[in-house]
Amino acid sequence: MRGFWPIFKRELFSLFVTPLAWVLLTAFLLVQGLHFFLIVTHFANQADLAVDAGPVQSFFGQTILPYLPLLLICPLLTMRLFAEERRSGTIEALLTAPVGTTGVVLAKYMAALVTYVIMWAPTLLYLVLIQQTGEVDWRVVAASYLGVTLVGAGYLAIGTMTSAMTQSQVLAAVLSAMALVALFMLGIGEFIFTDGPLNALCAHVSVWTQMNDFSRGIVDLRRITFDATLILVPLFVAVRAVDAWRWG
Amino acid sequence: MIEVEHLSKQYGAHLAVDDISFKVDRGEIVGFLGPNGAGKSTTLRILAGFLGATRGRVRVAGYDLAEEPMKARASLGYMPETSPLYPEMRVSEYLTFRAELKLVPRGERRAAVARAMRDAGVEHVAATPIGQLSKGYRQRVGLADALVSDPPLLILDEPTAGLDPNQIREVRALVQRLGQDRTILLSTHILSEVEATCTRALVIARGRLVAEGTIEQIRAIRRPPALHVAVRGDADLALTAASAAPGVHAARTAPAPDPSPDPSPEPLLGLEIDIDPGAEAGQVTEDVVRALVEAGVGVRAITPRTESLEQVFSELTAGDPAPSAAASPPSTAASPAAPRKNRKVKR
Numbered sequence: 001m002r003g004f005w006p007i008f009k010r011e012l013f014s015l016f017v018t019p020l021a022w023v024l025l026t027a028f029l030l031v032q033g034l035h036f037f038l039i040v041t042h043f044a045n046q047a048d049l050a051v052d053a054g055p056v057q058s059f060f061g062q063t064i065l066p067y068l069p070l071l072l073i074c075p076l077l078t079m080r081l082f083a084e085e086r087r088s089g090t091i092e093a094l095l096t097a098p099v100g101t102t103g104v105v106l107a108k109y110m111a112a113l114v115t116y117v118i119m120w121a122p123t124l125l126y127l128v129l130i131q132q133t134g135e136v137d138w139r140v141v142a143a144s145y146l147g148v149t150l151v152g153a154g155y156l157a158i159g160t161m162t163s164a165m166t167q168s169q170v171l172a173a174v175l176s177a178m179a180l181v182a183l184f185m186l187g188i189g190e191f192i193f194t195d196g197p198l199n200a201l202c203a204h205v206s207v208w209t210q211m212n213d214f215s216r217g218i219v220d221l222r223r224i225t226f227d228a229t230l231i232l233v234p235l236f237v238a239v240r241a242v243d244a245w246r247w248g
Numbered sequence: 249m250i251e252v253e254h255l256s257k258q259y260g261a262h263l264a265v266d267d268i269s270f271k272v273d274r275g276e277i278v279g280f281l282g283p284n285g286a287g288k289s290t291t292l293r294i295l296a297g298f299l300g301a302t303r304g305r306v307r308v309a310g311y312d313l314a315e316e317p318m319k320a321r322a323s324l325g326y327m328p329e330t331s332p333l334y335p336e337m338r339v340s341e342y343l344t345f346r347a348e349l350k351l352v353p354r355g356e357r358r359a360a361v362a363r364a365m366r367d368a369g370v371e372h373v374a375a376t377p378i379g380q381l382s383k384g385y386r387q388r389v390g391l392a393d394a395l396v397s398d399p400p401l402l403i404l405d406e407p408t409a410g411l412d413p414n415q416i417r418e419v420r421a422l423v424q425r426l427g428q429d430r431t432i433l434l435s436t437h438i439l440s441e442v443e444a445t446c447t448r449a450l451v452i453a454r455g456r457l458v459a460e461g462t463i464e465q466i467r468a469i470r471r472p473p474a475l476h477v478a479v480r481g482d483a484d485l486a487l488t489a490a491s492a493a494p495g496v497h498a499a500r501t502a503p504a505p506d507p508s509p510d511p512s513p514e515p516l517l518g519l520e521i522d523i524d525p526g527a528e529a530g531q532v533t534e535d536v537v538r539a540l541v542e543a544g545v546g547v548r549a550i551t552p553r554t555e556s557l558e559q560v561f562s563e564l565t566a567g568d569p570a571p572s573a574a575a576s577p578p579s580t581a582a583s584p585a586a587p588r589k590n591r592k593v594k595r
Contacts (some may be wrong), residue, residue, distance in 0.1 A: 002318065002351075003349055005348075005350070006345055006348040006349045010334070010337075010345050013336075013337075014334065014336060014337075018336060053268075074578030088332050089328060089330050089332030090332040090334060091332075092298050092328040092332060093291070093326070093328060093332055093333075093346075093390075093393065094349075095297075095298050096297050096298045096321060096324075096326045096328075097320075097321065097346070097349040097350050098317075098318045098322040098349075098350060099349060100318075100330045122502060149286040171455045203331065226326060246300060247299070248296065
């Protein structure tokens with residue numbers, strides 16, 4: 001893990017000193033703001049209806065709208081992590097310092113993950129607004145944010161892996177976007193295969209189903225195990241990929 | 249400080265570095281000389297710990313690169329060929345980042361960055377974003393990066409590439425100054441750079457080490473010492489007299505020197521005289537002059553033949569890499585038969 005802290009700080013600095021993170025942050029918050037507006041309008045118009053879900057559940061769990069931007073944002077956040085360093089040659093200076101490959105991969109990945117969390121952070125204000133007119137169960141909110149963090153962590157790990165596998169940022173972004181769309185489509189299979197093992201498989205990887213659980217405060221260990229696998233396997237491959245083009 | 253044993257690096261079917269071995273002792277400034285694509289950068293990248301070797305063993309500052317890579321990398325400062333830097337960072341920010349990465353203790357970091365900037369001459373651009381710097385200053389920042397942890401060993405890959413003549417002179421002076429208390433291995437394909445800065449050179453071609461020694465020794469590998477004599481008189485008489493002198497390996501006519509402003513009644517004749525490899529050049533010069541004078545040949549000028557390093561370099565690095573021809577002399581008048589690969593010259 002040598003070198004983690006300075007590389008992590010530099011990556012965060014690098015993300016926010018260029019326009020990319022700010023553009024993504026703005027676009028993301030525009031979509032989330034629109035989403036929140038629609039939900040609030042919906043509940044305001046149907047306040048007398050007995051429903052089994054409030055605005056928090058609707059915001060995090062009963063729609064795929066918040067997660068569609070992630071299919072684009074996560075690849076864009078991670079595409080430059082290794083690909084750009086390899087293209088510009090800065091990776092040579094980086095890896096000839098006394099740092100370990102694992103430390104480098106984790107530092108870059110964590111910088112992207114922290115940026116992702118920062119992107120979600122302003123949405124807490126929505127919940128503060130809801131609390132002005134009703135009750136918010138903050139344990140459910142915590143579970144929901146755990147859910148979105150785990151989903152993003154998996155997506156970013158896939159992006160980190162593809163960035164370590166190519167020198168082209170564009171190719172890295174396209175490859176990870178394709179992987180994320182494939183994962184997403186597999187989740188939608190839950191609604192196509194209504195029964196049987198395929199339905200179970202698709203439901204297991206479905207971000208919609210996962211977030212539906214988390215948004216109700218259900219923290220299922222099976223889901224956490226799946227997310228941990230989705231994080232650890234790509235990161236392991238990323239470490240091996242970096243070692244492969246160094247030592248191969 | 250650096251020990252390389254039978255190092256090879258293979259990319260697929262391409263053998264970029266082919267079984268090279270050499271040592272660099274503490275305090276030396278060694279030039280790693282070779283044409284583009286000879287394997288210089290690959291070798292330096294392996295020494296710096298960026299690439300792994302396919303075969304062979306490398307020890308840097310006493311640490312085996314395969315077994316103790318962190319300690320080995322912490323002992324050296326490496327400047328890659330293109331000085332890749334983060335353009336969005338300011339010079340001082342970048343060097344502070346690099347100092348932290350290279351495990352410079354927090355309390356010493358500021359002083360280390362200031363010292364490296366002073367040594368590399370980039371103090372006055374400390375607050376400038378790297379992206380706004382000229383090529384020359386970027387090279388200097390790369391050098392400051394290599395210096396920031398005050399390593400005992402510097403590995404510099406073409407430190408003057410792309411610089412203008414003034415910048416080249418400055419960097420060379422800096423390298424010489426740094427070499428006073430450090431070991432430096434620098435690669436280049438510019439021969440005058442090695443002559444200007446290095447105490448010793450390693451010549452690499454097609455992935456193989458083809459010569460090793462001081463500049464003078466490398467010159468002597470290809471051509472024995474020789475004299476160029478301008479004489480006046482009979483050519484045959486002069487050749488016979490010169491050939492008979494002790495220590496002369498061979499004598500031949502050569503192009504006559506430029507006409508002097510005070511032309512002699514007879515045209516001048518040029519002689520090229522190869523000296524036996526084992527003979528002492530000064531003594532042979534005396535004997536040749538004596539023999540010519542005694543034979544009634546007028547000696548107008550005598551100069552030792554200086555082989556341009558470019559010519560030696562070209563002969564060492566060009567042509568088919570046939571094992572027995574890689575470092576063999578170009579003519580029978582030259583040095584004894586060369587060993588198969590490395591032409592090591594005893595220092």
